[in-house]
Amino acid sequence: MPYHEFDCSTCIPERKKHAVVKGPGEDLTSCLPLGYLNTIPGSISERGCAYCGAKHVIGTPMKDVIHISHGPVGCTYDTWQTKRYISDNNNFQLKYTFATDVKEKHVVFGAEGMLKQNILEAFKAFPDIKRMTIYQTCATALIGDDIDAVAAEVKEELPDVDIFVCNSPGFAGPSQSGGHHKINIAWVNNKVGTFEPEITSDFVINYVGEYNIQGDQEVMLDFFKRMGIQVLSTFTGNGTYDGLRSMHRAHLNVLECARSAEYICDELRVRYGIPRMDIDGFGFEPLSISLRKVGRFFGIEDRAIKIIEEETAKWRPQLDWYKERLRGKKVCLWPGGSKLWHWAHVIQEEMGVEVVSVYTKFGHQGDMEKGVSRCGEGALAIDDPNELEGLEALAKLKPDIIFTGKRPGEVAKKVRVPYLNAHAYHNGPWKGYEGWVRFARDIYNGIYSPIHQLSALDISKDEIPTGRGFLTARMLSDSSLSDDIRNSQVLKPYDGKFDPIAGLRAKTYPDFERLARTASAAATAAE
């Protein structure tokens, strides 16, 4: 077995099976780390908790909802303003967070009464918001509050409101992934099928496992709308509460992040017979294949092809400009879960970089199966990495850049490895054709930062170059390029806007004629 043992982890031998190096000719039967097991205490793992997996990752991107956490104030405070899941309703869900603020007396005497008071206060403060989610935390799970009963009581009193309860305390599972699972199941059990949507297209999907980081969802919705597809709901980025209650009426579940949201797709298939189609919005080729797949499902592949041709013609020269300059650069792809396989092969193929390591904080073995199989030979794959292992890997691999979270990014900075935020992005969105170019642009800017280059100089020992007052990224990146590429009239660097999302929100879309049979079927059904 090609397990990789870190020097820093020899004293915790159980770690040995959590890292592998993919050797020549090896496949997943021999090269797969363990995953999603309990964390070793004191190892300084990067994992979060099941509360954050439920509330922070999946619940909160829902935009027209009061999100209350039932517990002491810290769970709410600490997770608030640490994500970039925007929405087109002025970011209500980013700006407002609610905590019941459980105190000692409530722990002793119960917190159900104060929970009810909290709910009423919150609806009173925001009279236009009629939807609410309530998240259990460690404290209120342990004292055994019956949140469902309180929610039911309020719904009796306030008939125009609807409340969703998610019981996913922080300790419920090895990582945030436990919370993803719990909220998926709670939503399909309690909310799907409780709202009837208006169907306006022959082609109706749920877009699942998409959190609208820096506008990703809005980029993807643009494609779907251009294809005449009605997106009934997005689970959950920029999604509406009632849209998500009507998921049962879709013809197809289009699944993006299979780590965090495959559960609900699988349940929707079992319970409502809605097929699941896994797609990928990252990268020209995966995205093009995805749009064609969705098109083919509905018999409108021509619409997809038109979009693909338009977008590719516009953005390919820009992507290739970066590819020529990123070729052979070494990358550590250290995200949370699904991006390790969403990105592993495609950044290699489309940007020319070499993925020397993948890791996952909360992924399962299935994520590693996909990730490892998409990596090249010699890649180091790590499950539930910890601080020292990360540093050891950086020292050994000497990557040119690392894609990871904000705080681990600060660790990388100290060992002079530039980082990009894999969760929240640097200057996203990174989905879509333009987004993918933006990602390439961000990687380029990180690797060829003149300041980063200066960080290597030890002015006490090294010869200090005095010939220049400045360097540009372009000077650094283009010095080894051929004249043909450097002077290409076809290739060009990214020329889009700082914020590409504002334009999308103002856009209008053509009406596609409804097919006669479905339109009349709908009319018959309505009668």
Added chain:
Amino acid sequence: MSSETTSSEAMSSETCEIEACESKFCQLKAKERIGTINPIFTCQPAGAQFVSIGIKDCIGIVHGGQGCVMFVRLLISQHLKESFELASSSVHEDGAVFGATGRVEQGIDVLLERYPHVRVIPIITTCSTEIIGDDCDGVVNKLEEELLPVKYGDRDVHLLVIKTPSFVGSMVSGYDIAVRDFVKKFARKTEPNGKLNLITGWVNPGDVKELKHLLAEMDIDATVLFEIEDFDSPVMPDGSAVSHGNTTIEDLQDTANALGTIALNRYEGGKAAQFLQKKFKLPTIIGPTPIGIRNTDTFLRNLKEMTGKPIPPSLVKERGIAIDALADLTHMFLADKKVAIYGNPDLVIGLAEFCLDLEMKPVLLLLGDDNSSYGDDPRIKAIQDGVDYPMEIVTNADFWELERRIKDGEIELDLILGHSKGRFVSIDYSIPMVRVGFPTYDRAGMYRHPVVGYGGATWLAEQMANALFTDMEYKKNKEWLLNVW
């Protein structure tokens, strides 16, 4: 105005109702709603974690779910743009059901094995492990008898339990408790060291630098709790830099031998100062938070009183430079500007006092927890007695207390002072804001600048003025005023 020499005054943090205040203009009241809409504070373990990173060769282990550490590390990282080491006992479902002391034992062993430099491990409890009733003191006793002598006999390792249930107090009391517990654990009477204990409270690297500058000008040797200047750490050519605090165990031990203690913040470090006073009979001064000219003057007077060292001409000049800068701003630009201030209580009070000296009008002070002793704070009483315009001080406050008043037109503000979590109030209501306190992740380098001392006074006033100037320009509101300034 607010120097306060404590004798036997108790600073209770138990919850009880705050007495209705008698002031004609300024009301001190608790938030009426029970719930929290956009919290100003986080919970106790965060404060304890912030203290533990200030100590050299110390890695705290937070006993609870993993989010209690992961997100606090992120929060600290958002503020300082650095990463700090903190561990979790990673309590999962089985631990929550059957007890999780085994997770702490294993966690400490793993930490000690993999971090050979570690000398101190505080076990920081959380809501979950306080509710399940894990006996962490028992764990420490057991490990001190078994694991430490057997496996780590050649190392000098210290364990302590810091009890910070999240459902009591706030990050502020968590900080206060942790400072006290570290001092209590280590302080040992040996020989007088002639040094001063300076307990800073929850401040930034820039504040510590400024305070040490004042001490150096006064020629005073001090043990600073905590030495966090290096929280602002470099990128070194060899990649060797690590961010951590530099207060050592020896520094903590030696606090018992000081000639006295000055704790700048009543609510963040006051408990430790009282402990040293009671246990080792050290002369003790708690407060004032040296924000603004007047409070810095008092701080220097206290230093002089405790050490017998004179205030040197260099500080007279430095003070003069600050006064010169403030005189350019106060009556021309800052006078009568209405300000809301929120955050850690000592910071808020210090800022309010300084704003009053600058002819400004703090109209709303928000303190984010339910500490019942705020009503007894002589500084708050003095503000209540001293102001001659409507002002509110709200305890147990959240950001809705601020936003609702603005939204409903109950207050009109010219400026907001506070940390980044309140940024959307400023943005959505177009009110200029100066970021101050913890955390300040949406402005660059705020941790590098002091708010204390004469340097801090100048920087603060200039930040406020510049925020108002930018706002005048964006809103085309008498922006020409600056033409001949």
